[in-house]
Amino acid sequence: MRHWKTWAAAAGVALVAGSAAAQELYAPNLAYRTGPFAATGIPLMNGQADYFTMLNERDGGIGGIRVNFDECETGYSTEKGVECYEKTKAKAIVTQPWSTGITLQVLPKSNVDEIPILAPGYGFSPMADGRVFQWAFNTPSSYWDGASMILQYLEQEGGSLEGKKIAFLHLDHPFGKEPLPFLEAKAEEIGFSLVPIPVGLKEMQNQSAQWLQIRRERPDYVVMWGWGAMNAGAITEAVKTRFPMENFVGVWWASHDADLRLVGADGAGYKAISWSYPVLDAPVMQDIRTHVVEAGLSQTSEEEMQGVFYSRGVVISMILAEGIRAAQAEFGHAEITPSELRWGLENLNVTEARLAELGMTGMVPPFATSCADHTGHSGGWMLEWDGEKFVKASELLKPESALVSELEAREAQAYAEANAPWPVNETCSVGG
Known part of the structure; x- marks a missing residue:
C-alpha cells in the first residue's frame, strides 16, 4: 500500500499536536564530526541538521511538533556507535547509524527494540527486503x-x-x-x-x-x-x-x-x-539560507553548501521528515511512536510533484517504498568532475532490478537463517 492521506489531514495533525501540548520528536543522529572520516562527515551532518532546523524555524517542526535532531559523536567507530545507540534508544523514534559497521551491529537489536534504522544509501544491501529486515531502511538506493x-x-x-x-x-x-x-x-x-x-x-x-x-x-x-x-x-x-x-x-x-x-x-x-545532486538555486536551499544560515543557526560555510555532500545531507533529512509526515497523517497525531514511523518509512511516495512542493526538484530522483521494499531503488546520475565542480554526465540511470532483487532475497534469507530465530513479516507481499 502506497497511499497518502490528504494534506488536509496533516493540517488536522497540527491541531491535534497543539491540543496535546506535545514536546518533541527525538531523532538522534550518530554523527562523526571527528576521527579519520570527519572531512566527509561534517558536510553531511551539517546538511542534515540544517534541514531539520529549517523545518523547526520555518514551520514549527512537522505537524506542529518540533524535531530534536540531537547528535551523538561516534568518530565513525563501531564501538562508540553502539554506545551511542544504547544511550539514545530510550527516547528515539529512529536511529541513524552512519556506518555500515555500526548498522550491522545494531541490526539484530532492531527486532527487540523495535526502532527503525534509517541508513540512506548505505548499510547492508539486503535490508531492502522488508519482509526479513522489518525495521531497517536504506532508502533510496543500495550499494x-x-x-x-x-x-x-x-x-x-x-x-x-x-x-x-x-x-x-x-x-x-x-x-x-x-x-x-x-x-x-x-x-x-x-x-x-x-x-x-x-x-x-x-x-x-x-x-x-x-x-x-x-x-x-x-x-x-x-x-x-x-x-x-x-x-x-x-x-x-x-x-x-x-x-x-x-x-x-x-x-x-x-x-x-x-x-x-x-x-x-x-x-x-x-x-x-x-542518487543526489546539488541544485544550488532550489527553493529549499534558499529557505535554509534564510531561516538557518543567515539566522546564525548553522555550522556550514558557503563553499560547503555548494557541494554534493551538503545537499545529500539535506535529502537524507527530507526522507526522514517525509516518513514522519506519512506516519502523522496515517495515525492522526503528531507525537508518533517508532512503530508508527516504521509505517511511514514503508509508505513513502516521493513523486516529482512532491519534490516540487518541497522545493527539491532535481536533487533526488522520485522514489517509493513499501512493506516489502525498504529501498525504493530510485536510480541515480553519473557525476563528473569538470576541473572545478561536479556536473551531471548522464541521464537518470536505473539499477538492474532482476539480479539485485534475486541477490537481496537470497542474502536476506541467508542472514535470517544464520541468525535464527529471526522474525519474518509474512504479511508482506512482493511489491506490496
Whole structure:
C-alpha cells in the first residue's frame, strides 16, 4: 500500500499536536564530526541538521511538533556507535547509524527494540527486503544498485565489458566489501576480470602499494568504494601515476568536492555515481539560507553548501521528515511512536510533484517504498568532475532490478537463517 492521506489531514495533525501540548520528536543522529572520516562527515551532518532546523524555524517542526535532531559523536567507530545507540534508544523514534559497521551491529537489536534504522544509501544491501529486515531502511538506493548503475554506465560509454579488467579499489571494511556479491555475479555473467584491491584503514593516505598493483594489472577501469581520506589519497595517486581519470569511477561516497579540489583540473574526467545532486538555486536551499544560515543557526560555510555532500545531507533529512509526515497523517497525531514511523518509512511516495512542493526538484530522483521494499531503488546520475565542480554526465540511470532483487532475497534469507530465530513479516507481499 502506497497511499497518502490528504494534506488536509496533516493540517488536522497540527491541531491535534497543539491540543496535546506535545514536546518533541527525538531523532538522534550518530554523527562523526571527528576521527579519520570527519572531512566527509561534517558536510553531511551539517546538511542534515540544517534541514531539520529549517523545518523547526520555518514551520514549527512537522505537524506542529518540533524535531530534536540531537547528535551523538561516534568518530565513525563501531564501538562508540553502539554506545551511542544504547544511550539514545530510550527516547528515539529512529536511529541513524552512519556506518555500515555500526548498522550491522545494531541490526539484530532492531527486532527487540523495535526502532527503525534509517541508513540512506548505505548499510547492508539486503535490508531492502522488508519482509526479513522489518525495521531497517536504506532508502533510496543500495550499494548493489550503485554497482549496477556503474557497470551500466561503463557499458554505455565504452561498449561491452566482456574480456575487460576492472580493478575494485575498496576500503577494507564492511562498507568497502558490500558490492562484491553483485560485482562477482556480473563478472561471471559478462566475462570481465574483477581484481579486488583492499585499502586498510592505516593505508588510506599512503596507497603507493595499491597503485603499484594497479599499474601492474593495467585495468581498463578502476571502480572505487572509498570513504574519507581514502578517496583523497586514491585521487591524488591516480593523478601522480597518470591513470586516465575518465576511466576512474567511484561510489556516491567518493563524490566529495573537497577531495577533487586537491587536484583541481588534473582530476577532470573523474566520475562518481550519485542518487543526489546539488541544485544550488532550489527553493529549499534558499529557505535554509534564510531561516538557518543567515539566522546564525548553522555550522556550514558557503563553499560547503555548494557541494554534493551538503545537499545529500539535506535529502537524507527530507526522507526522514517525509516518513514522519506519512506516519502523522496515517495515525492522526503528531507525537508518533517508532512503530508508527516504521509505517511511514514503508509508505513513502516521493513523486516529482512532491519534490516540487518541497522545493527539491532535481536533487533526488522520485522514489517509493513499501512493506516489502525498504529501498525504493530510485536510480541515480553519473557525476563528473569538470576541473572545478561536479556536473551531471548522464541521464537518470536505473539499477538492474532482476539480479539485485534475486541477490537481496537470497542474502536476506541467508542472514535470517544464520541468525535464527529471526522474525519474518509474512504479511508482506512482493511489491506490496
